[in-house]
Amino acid sequence: MKQDHTLYSRGGIITERNADYATIRLRVPAGVLSAAQVKQLARISEKYGDGSLHLTMRQTVEIPHVNPENLKKIVKALDKNGTPIGAEYNEVVNIMACPGTERCKYANCETIDLARKVDERVFGKELPIRLRIAISGCTYMCNSPLLNDIGIIGRIRPLRTPGLCTGCGTCVEYCKQCAIVLKNGISVLDESKCVQCGVCVHSCPYHLLKSEYAHYTRKSVKP
Template identity: 50%
Template sequence: MRKIPLHEKGGIINEFGGDFCTVRLRIPAGLITVDQMEGIVEIVRRYNTELHLTTRQTMELVHVSPGSLESLAKDLEANGTPIGADKSEIVNITACPGTDRCRFAMIDSISLARTLDEKFFGKEMPVKFRIAISSCPNSCVSERLNEIGITGVVRPYRVPGTCTGCGTCVKYCRENAIAIKNGQIRMNNDLCVHCGMCIQSCPFHIIKADPAAYHITIGGKRGRHPRVGYHVVTVKTPETVIKVVEKVVKWVYRKAWSDSLLPDQLGILD
């Protein structure tokens, strides 16, 4: 197998004019330590470049001289923030804060992002391949606009005979999926997006929840013609999520072709 020269790797992006390049970093879920941040600042100063924060929770060193790429790559690797990906490969995996610090979160999105990064980041693909994780249907990282989107969900249910009809859950439901009839709440499963806000809002803890699950979509895209991905499966554990992602990645690797985004191929692939 041909060894890919450094300047051909996905994290090296040629700038307009051709005299300089941009170097994208690998920072899964956008989380780095203080020491790594200080290291990046020192590297930026050493190579007399600038820093750009990207929409995919990573950073780019801009206006880098091609002649310094070899030494820059070594310094970034030593700092724990190596060169990332941008071309036909699995790129930086994004995630919301998750259960680590968000009160709406249903799943540990950060741990899942790190696991997926370790297993899949940088894998060569026929198309650019993005994976994003939101821990609830608020979709703070727009995960359903990615080739693979993972959303934390929870199904609410009412304990029969104990509802007081106070209407708090009705007020908090953003989907108008709850109504009060004859002093009892009625849930509309067709409107419910399984966000869990009604569960948290109930002052009497009458609305309960099934264990959190993982809603998986494929084929989303951004750009000039954005498209929400297709729901393929909802699973119960992060281990199963990893298995599903692995199957999708293998399927796309075997079936898809270059020069066309994955969402534009889904109607043709078998």
């Protein structure tokens, strides 16, 4: 079978165990797809693949069992759908992100738009290694940013206004770092233990705790 080696050099086209077929990995920053895009992907898979879609750990989609003779056609159909070929080799692969402040009540920072901006700037750039980037809106880190080469984490610094604390102790109960204690009927924060997760701000039943500012921190894997 004559294969188009130019197309096969693209990272999102992966030769399967049976070399007569390929799996197509897509570019889906933050794992966000519209219902219309998902429906069209189903049609594309039924036409060019085996009718199935595989959701990957990096929040992207794969179309398995594609005949290499159809690669040009499927690439064109995917581009038209806004779900182009992704990356897999020594390059920046799919950018991951949690829902962030768009939906998550614990999130400190926006993530989806940031993931799209990072994707626009660096996705698919060729590097000596495969580079993984993940963005988390808070220190719960549901998408495991610390297991990526670059992890971006949203944090907020809690601000306590003197005289407003009721001493209910809710923030003390919720703080997993044991960074807050009650002294003389008011909450006191130990800055050295605080990881700026924002849980105390979100849990205060009287909304008396505020965030001084929201920011991101970046963790990179050391070479």
